[in-house]
Amino acid sequence: MSMRKYFEKTDKWVVTFRYPLEPLEPPKELRGKPEIDPDLCIGCGACAQACPPNAITVHTDYDEGLKKVRIFYGRCIYCGRCWEVCPEGAIKLTNFFEMATPNKEDLVYEVVLPLHRCPRCGNYLEFTERQVHRAYTLLTRLPEERRKELLERMFLCRDCRRQVFSLEEFKNRRRDKYVQASQTPF
Amino acid sequence: MSKPLKPRFRSVWVFHVDASACNGCDIEVLDVLTPFYDVERFGVKLVPTPRQADALLVSGSVNRQVVIGLKRVYEAMPPKPRIVAAIGACAIAGGIFYDSLAVYGGVDKILPVHIYIPGCPPRPEAILFGLGQLLGLVNQKIAPRTIYATMGVRDRVYGVLSNERLYKDLRYYLTRYVGYYDREYILEDMLKIINSAKTLAELREKIIDRASKIRDPRLREVYSIAGGFIVEKIREEIRTVQTKR
Numbered sequence: 299m300s301m302r303k304y305f306e307k308t309d310k311w312v313v314t315f316r317y318p319l320e321p322l323e324p325p326k327e328l329r330g331k332p333e334i335d336p337d338l339c340i341g342c343g344a345c346a347q348a349c350p351p352n353a354i355t356v357h358t359d360y361d362e363g364l365k366k367v368r369i370f371y372g373r374c375i376y377c378g379r380c381w382e383v384c385p386e387g388a389i390k391l392t393n394f395f396e397m398a399t400p401n402k403e404d405l406v407y408e409v410v411l412p413l414h415r416c417p418r419c420g421n422y423l424e425f426t427e428r429q430v431h432r433a434y435t436l437l438t439r440l441p442e443e444r445r446k447e448l449l450e451r452m453f454l455c456r457d458c459r460r461q462v463f464s465l466e467e468f469k470n471r472r473r474d475k476y477v478q479a480s481q482t483p484f
Numbered sequence: 485m486s487k488p489l490k491p492r493f494r495s496v497w498v499f500h501v502d503a504s505a506c507n508g509c510d511i512e513v514l515d516v517l518t519p520f521y522d523v524e525r526f527g528v529k530l531v532p533t534p535r536q537a538d539a540l541l542v543s544g545s546v547n548r549q550v551v552i553g554l555k556r557v558y559e560a561m562p563p564k565p566r567i568v569a570a571i572g573a574c575a576i577a578g579g580i581f582y583d584s585l586a587v588y589g590g591v592d593k594i595l596p597v598h599i600y601i602p603g604c605p606p607r608p609e610a611i612l613f614g615l616g617q618l619l620g621l622v623n624q625k626i627a628p629r630t631i632y633a634t635m636g637v638r639d640r641v642y643g644v645l646s647n648e649r650l651y652k653d654l655r656y657y658l659t660r661y662v663g664y665y666d667r668e669y670i671l672e673d674m675l676k677i678i679n680s681a682k683t684l685a686e687l688r689e690k691i692i693d694r695a696s697k698i699r700d701p702r703l704r705e706v707y708s709i710a711g712g713f714i715v716e717k718i719r720e721e722i723r724t725v726q727t728k729r
Contacts, residue, residue, distance in 0.1 A: 313519050313520055314519060314520060314521070314522040314525065315520065315521070317521070317609055317612050317613075318612050318613055318615075318616035318621050318622050319621065322609060324609075326665075327665040328607075334631075336631045336632075336633040336634075337633070337634075339633065350580050351573065351578075351579055351580040351582055352582065352583075370577065371602050371626075372573065372576035372577045372600060372602050373573055373576065373577040373578065373579060373582060374573060374602065374604070375573050375579060375580060375604035376603070376604055378664060381664075382664070395603065395606075395607055395609065395610045395613075396609075396610065396613045396625045396626070397601075397602045397603075397610070397625070397626045398599055398600065398601045398602070398610065398613050398614030398617050398624070399599070399600055399617075399624055399626055400598060400599050400600070400617075400624070401600075402576070402577075402592070402600060403628055404624070404626050404627055404628050405576075405600070405602060405626065405628075406628045406629075407628070407629050408628075408629065408630040408631065409630075409631050409633060410630060410631065410632045410633060411633045412633070
């Protein structure tokens with residue numbers, strides 16, 4: 299058998315892998331394209347704060363009442379800080395890497411969340427509905443009297459809060475035990 | 485995978501330009517030329533001068549020093565295909581140097597770019613995919629996406645770890661021992677154990693039981709250490725709640 303025929307018959311000596319012609323299963327621990335789970339994201343913007351190259355940005359649209367969390371994969375360096383910092387575990391790095399494209403616009407991923415609306419004046423606030431809900435769930439650890447006080451004000455916007463609660467009332471509350479205790483952030 | 489297209493180019497000779505890269509992308513480009521990844525089977529060949537080249541592989545955020553050279557390289561290429569491939573996050577949009585005043589941030593601000601290959605650095609497979617797309621061997625896989633989240637909220641359930649601080653403490657504690665990837669499934673498993681137990685003694689027993697079944701001695705160690713940590717933390721939490729009342 300000639301050398302050439304031997305090489306043709308066996309795959310043993312073929313080093314080159316046939317990737318672009320055949321599909322490839324990337325390793326599970328590969329840090330690839332980050333994706334946001336739209337069911338879990340609350341739009342707090344912690345990922346945008348942590349992102350070193352500002353690949354993740356948060357845009358607030360007060361006219362339509364929407365908050366947009368946008369990832370631009372072109373600038374992403376796959377460090378995984380957004381994953382680490384996300385309080386809800388919403389953002390995760392998948393193992394997808396085949397992102398080459400002739401158009402830059404293809405590299406944009408966006409999650410749109412509704413903003414919270416003040417029930418008194420009807421203006422949109424800078425928080426999403428889910429952020430307010432999240433704050434509400436944190437309140438469950440407080441004693442009930444304090445919680446009721448906070449619940450009155452929680453859903454209002456800043457201006458409405460000032461109008462509803464006068465300064466005198468605020469001074470009276472300062473003398474209260476609970477308020478003194480809650481000087482430290484909970 | 486969709487059906488491969490008909491090749492657009494037969495053989496593309498490339499010239500590699502380092503436009504102030506950190507050499508990460510350059511090393512990956514070198515990898516692509518080795519026999520294991522072997523782009524030469526598609527006719528892609530590295531040439532020593534832009535006068536012979538059909539395509540430029542540009543890596544790095546383009547800084548002010550390198551712009552003149554980059555333009556001259558582009559003009560030295562033969563006029564017909566003049567393909568430019570931007571490799572890496574820096575070449576696409578500046579990467580982490582995007583707001584530096586020494587940097588233009590992206591090849592597309594200087595030259596027309598035909599293909600963007602993201603990654604920091606891109607894997608050799610990613611570069612192969614990009615070049616394959618340029619040659620017409622594979623189809624594009626990514627598309628822009630906007631997702632409108634519904635009004636409802638899905639609450640996360642921590643079970644016994646209703647205090648979120650405890651959950652995060654355990655998460656960071658595990659990171660210290662097993663790193664970011666392995667942490668996730670160990671944490672999931674431990675949460676199941678914690679939620680199934682009703683008392684602290686039962687929890688301790690269950691964790692010891694689980695650890696004894698694992699063959700890998702490193703993983704067993706992690707289970708026992710992290711289990712001890714979380715039992716101690718829960719005990720502290722219970723104590724503080726009792727004293728408050």
